[in-house]
Amino acid sequence: MQRPPLKHCHECGKAVVYRLPDDGDTKPRAVCTVCHTVHYENPLNVVGTVPTWGDDGAQVLLCKRNIEPRWGKWTLPAGFMELGETTAEGAARETDEEAGARFEMLGLFTVMNVVRVGQVHLFYRARLLSTAFDPGHETIEARLFTEAEIPWDEIAFRTVKETLERYFADRRRGEFGFHTLDIA
């Protein structure tokens, strides 16, 4: 799962042990040895956009990462969804933070499970309103790519590559669908 185990109870601070809770639950949880609080750990949502330019959407905005993991690789703007926002609001916030782009949000485009790391990735299409970008500190460079220019071997994440492939395939078809995928 690539997530470190909990060591202490967030209620009382004493040690937790991973065991089956006493309530009939069938999965081991971090249970406090003193106050018996059960700690649930669940998948996280990563939300982002496919920002495109031009009436025909021929160009897509990618960001060159200035942070680990995958420093120096190219990604669609995306990040962890926060409390207090919708999936679309989170995707828009990440696009603003990572690319400093002006854009209009469109529909949900991909929902992809990445079970190995306990994540669900959701990408929205977005229409850029300008080609002036003002990327934040997480991004080295933000620029537009045509399909032929996409640096396929330098894409940071599998879900970004899969989303880009579906975007250009749908564009050739002349109709944008909604796509789901599970990544082993």
Next chain:
Amino acid sequence: MQRPPLKHCHECGKAVVYRLPDDGDTKPRAVCTVCHTVHYENPLNVVGTVPTWGDDGAQVLLCKRNIEPRWGKWTLPAGFMELGETTAEGAARETDEEAGARFEMLGLFTVMNVVRVGQVHLFYRARLLSTAFDPGHETIEARLFTEAEIPWDEIAFRTVKETLERYFADRRRGEFGFHTLDIA
């Protein structure tokens, strides 16, 4: 957010305080006063199904809740997504646990943000293979309802009601789409 604040660090067990972390983050987080671990809290996914019976899908399976909240109200089978499973696998697991139904999973049908409680609800359509149900301890009764029989005033959750409404509307149209909704 209806989620209790963290009190102790899950790394070292000492007290946390909610403040802006020192890394440029713009949101207050629970930060340990001793080891400075930053604790992130994020939305949770609730996954479920719309299990239907018959070639025309005229009947939908609902479960009468034997647990709080909303004890005694009717719901579609659904629950929190777990680590180690996809959204569809989680939805199937909940359908098995709450209804003891035999079914085949179909496509993702609704994705609904419930920002107030920090949740995203995802419902899949499912085709029942039998009308024999064997509900678990969380369910008083599992039974099929036609659209006219649905107890609209006794539905446990807003996202269940919205999903059922879209299911029957799409069924009348003769085509099942994919729907998103934000619930204030």
